[in-house]
Every structure is written in C-alpha cells, then in structure tokens.
Amino acid sequence: MGPATRYLHIDKPFSLYRGEKLPELRLAWESWGSLNAARSNAILIFTGLSPGAHAASSEADPEPGWWEDMIGPGKPIDTRRYFVICVNSLGSCKGSTGPASINQETGKPWRLSFPELAIEDIARATRLVIEHLEIEQLHGVIGPSMGGLTAMAWLKLYPKATRHVALISTACSATPFAIAIRSLQREAIVTDRNFRNGRYSEDDWPEVGMRLARKLGMITYRSAEEWRLRFGRKRQDYFPATLFGMRFEVESYLETHARKFVGQFDPCSYLYLSRAMDMFNACDSDESLKSLFERSFDGHALVIGVDSDILFPLFQQRDLASALEAAGCEVSYHALPSIQGHDAFLVDFDRFGPPIREWLA
C-alpha cells in the first residue's frame, strides 16, 4: 500500500451478509480531486478482483495506478471536477480486512477461518467510507468486472444513493463458463501441496496453484484473436525448452504474468473473492433486474461490453442495458469491438475513455 493510502478503522463488529460477524474492520482507500462544499461531486470506483485502492497516481504517490489513464486532471474521469474515491474491497489483501489479515482474537491470519464473504459485504464495507466522508449521495459509481457486481449490490442495498452508474464488462450474475473457470482456479490453489488447508507460510507459498490460477485467469481475460495476432506460433526465446516446458511465446507470456502475480496476492483472498463472484446474483430474490433498477436508480446509466470478452460476454451487458431501459432509465450502451477481451477496460483507453468521458459530461 502506497503513501497515499488512507485507512478507516471500525472498532465494532461488522455483520456479514450471510450471517456471520467480523469483530472489527479496516478499510484502505485513496482519493483524487476535492470534495465540493455540497459534497455532491463524489465518484466511487469499485475494483475488479485483484486491484487495490491505488487506481491512479497523485502527488502523495506518483506510482502509476491500475486505471492511470482514466483518472486525473483532464482525463475521462476528470479530477478537476470530481472527487474520486477508490476503496480496496473487503476480503482483498491490499490493505482492507480479509482472510490475509490478522484475527485479533487469535493473533494469527484468518485464512480459511474467515467467514463467508458476499459481494454485498464489499458494498456495505465501502459504504462505511462514504459515510465517513459524510457523502449522502454519490454523483456516480463505476464498476468494472467484479466491481460491476459490487456496483449492483450497492444499488440493491442503497437505492438512490448514487445519481449515475457505469457498469463495465460486468453482469448481473456469472455464467456457468465463468463459474467453471473460477472453480478450476480455486481447485488449483487448494490442491497445491503447500496450501495445507490455508496454513501456508511465507516460505512455502502455494505458488504452483497460484501460477496455474493466474494463467487460467489470463486465458479468459484476453482474447484468442489478440493472441493470434500477437504471438501466432512464435517460439519463445528466454525460457528453457525442456520437453514439457515452454516453447511458445504465448507460454512464456503467461509465465511472466503468473510470476508477477504470485506473492502479490494472497491465495485465501483469491478464493473468497472468487467464490463471492460466483455466488452473486443481482436478482436472487424475487426481484427482477428491471424492478431493481426501477427502485434503485434514476440517473444516467453507462453500460459497456466488449465483443471478445468470454468471461463476461456481451449478451450480459446487453441484458443489463435492456433492463435499465425497461426501468425507464437513461442508458448509453456501447458494444465495443476490442480484441483485448475482458481486460480491455484496463488497456484499451482509446475505446473506453470517450464513452466514460461523455457519460460524465
């Protein structure tokens, strides 16, 4: 966590959505720009599974953030106009309370003794930061990927608590394909010999499982077409060419990404957030998506999808846009022809910047 990170400590129990309790809470967050006197210009960004609160650089922390090209003075999310907040998700390992945190009652990391986490809990914990800032209504919430699920949980739990909403490469619930991918990622982690039912140590990290999980993630985050153009059948040049080792560039690309990820993300945090994504359903009560949007939301909705996304395929964003329209909301729907798949929102700023800028104009 960088020098711009702030923390909110809540020294009383936090009741979780599925019934259990956390004895206390810590939330890591960052902000950019200034809150106006009316406290009406705040934009809250919910993150995907792995990013922390450091979405963009600032004077206090010049390190580029995960959405650096999107947030800043004159950028699509313009910090000269808006006060932008990003809170590290509850359950993550980047400063907020999660399975990697110390359970004060035992003095040891929670790991698998952490109670079951729901996407709704991430929304509810984030709400505490917004309350702490004495913001009654947000100008907008922006949720890409898992962040979009959290944005929908927010709408469900706090009707009219935001004026506008942007749902990016997300869905009201996961497809069985996405569930299958995440199920395999979890299986790779829990079957790693070093996982030891959550009792891994710094020296015996379940690296093999985390590497496989990350590679499988990368396979579904990008697109087959991008890789075809980028790698083709090119051979790799710097990894050993053993019989079952890596011979193709696409293999060393995955390995490079996996090595970066291992050690940077806690295996149990990964498991909890991954399962929470599978379990989330914006319309899991008797409420339809249309009626959810009707009661929760009046402003301008932005919905963006990418035609090469296999994890949150385009029909899911189309469904969101339809439900928003049926609910009588103003909707801008963009089906982007990007070959960068689910990850396009992190890299394809030429395509994602303009609709976000316009939505905030």
Added chain:
Amino acid sequence: MGPATRYLHIDKPFSLYRGEKLPELRLAWESWGSLNAARSNAILIFTGLSPGAHAASSEADPEPGWWEDMIGPGKPIDTRRYFVICVNSLGSCKGSTGPASINQETGKPWRLSFPELAIEDIARATRLVIEHLEIEQLHGVIGPSMGGLTAMAWLKLYPKATRHVALISTACSATPFAIAIRSLQREAIVTDRNFRNGRYSEDDWPEVGMRLARKLGMITYRSAEEWRLRFGRKRQDYFPATLFGMRFEVESYLETHARKFVGQFDPCSYLYLSRAMDMFNACDSDESLKSLFERSFDGHALVIGVDSDILFPLFQQRDLASALEAAGCEVSYHALPSIQGHDAFLVDFDRFGPPIREWLA
C-alpha cells in the same frame, strides 16, 4: 482393449520424425465391414487425443464405441459398403506403443524416457497397419480433432495414398489459445506432487493434475452457450457444499467427467500427445497449405467446423477449405451451427451424420 482389438507387432526399430528411435512397435486396431477384392473400399479413421481404436461395436465386441452412431450398417459410414479401420494412435495408452508401454530394454514403463513424439509419427505408425492389410490406396481418411492433424500429416507424408479426405473440427496448426490451454493442462499434471517426474505408481497416480487437466479440457471441448442453457446457475445436489467445494451443477458435471477420466488415461501419454498437437504444423516447411493439397490429394474433401468451437475455431476450417479450393480440389465445407462446441462431432450426429453420409455417397 476389448475382444475385437487386433495387434500388429513390428519387431524392428522404428525411426521417429524428430530423430530418435523406438526399438519395436505394437499397434492396436479394429475394423468393421469387409475389404473388397480390389482392396479399394477402405476408410481409415484417425482419432482425437484420448479415444482408442474401439470406434464402434461389432459382433466380437458389443460395447458401444466412441463413434457408435457414425459407423455401422446403414449408418453414415456404412460398413455394408466400406471396410473401416481405426488404429490406436502411437503414443496413446490404449493398446499401441506409448509412454505407458514397457520399454523392453529396461523392463519398465517408458514414461518420460519415451522419445519425443510428433503427429507425423502417428501417421507413419498407422501406415504400417495399412501396409499390413496390403491396401495401396485408401478410399478415404477421416480425421476429427487431433485426428485431423494426423490426416494432414498423412497427406504430407503419403501423397495420393488416399482418394478422399474428411477434416473435422481441426486445423493445420494450433492457435496460441489452444497451446495455452494445453500448456496449462501439462503444467497441472507435471506439478502434481504424485507425478514425481514420471515415476508415479498405480497407487500414487497424479490424480489432482489429471483431474484439473480433464476439467480444463471439458471447458474448451464444449461451449459456454451450451452450459448456459443446460446448467444456468443451478445448484448441484450430490457433491458436498464446502466453502470452496462444488456448489453449482456445472462444477459437479466437470467433477464427474474428471473422475471418469482419471485412471483411464496415462498421464505421460497425455503429455506426449498434447505437446505433439502443439508442435504440429501442416505447412512448417516452405510448403504452403495450397501446395500441400495440390501434390497430396485429388479426391473429394469434406471440411466441417462448428461455430461454437473455441479450441479449433471456425476460421481454421474455413482456411482449410479455402486452401483445398485453391488447390483445385472438390470441397464440401460445412460451418455447423451447433452449440456443442469442439465435442459436437462426438455427440451431435443429427448435424454431423448427413454431410459425412453425403461425402461417402
């Protein structure tokens, strides 16, 4: 291997495509129908990665084969007219020589000491069965999936050795997406604690790795759309619902398939065949696909692809059909709207039967 399996033993060294040698060879094969007097009605079926030679039932072995609905009297590949042969691929573990076979020189299974295998070797070993049957020219070769790679290796190595060819859900080489998937499957196997660099025993099988590899296979063999219609977000009802265990039907479906596969297929065979698929390229010399087809093939080509196949996507079959056309061959190209993905050729007989029947008419 069932009671209809026949074996061809070759008691002399077999030189492999990448330079090494096998001291001897055993090939398991089956046939259906009768070879005519002119020995001109033979159809050779190359298999995908995991099936053995038992493609269909027979009087000698009433057990249904992997292409039961396709082969038999009155079926699309009509055994009243054709003599149909299926040879277990070299390198597989279903009766033919492979990494799971005993190396006569050591008295132990080859495992990782097996020399590197190429798709061309499968074609060349299969050729020995055809020579043994004194067949000079086949009426046709049929290759689905990996079998299509072998069919192309056959064309490359033995020009004019078949009159007709059917290339089904296959390609002239693998995409980086397919390579990435297979690379992960191999990584799951070799990192299993029981793999022990190929020295696994019957009691300590690398089950975890094989299960992951099979599940990842299933994810790419079927389609997201099929699963969406079939499973949706239905919960499973017969597997334990532990925190990171299986809660969704799609997860128990994968688990059921994986359990069946484990113990039925040798991990090293899987590794060798998987890598051979990645390495194969029908046009890896200076020869183009067009010129390969020009010199190798005169008859009627059938090319079938499925729009939901992500492992061998439709553009690859379109490329094959274009090259065949450019080479002046008669081509029937079918882009089938099946939601059953790469596996459609194994299950969607309503769609696959008619074009194959027509091609053989």
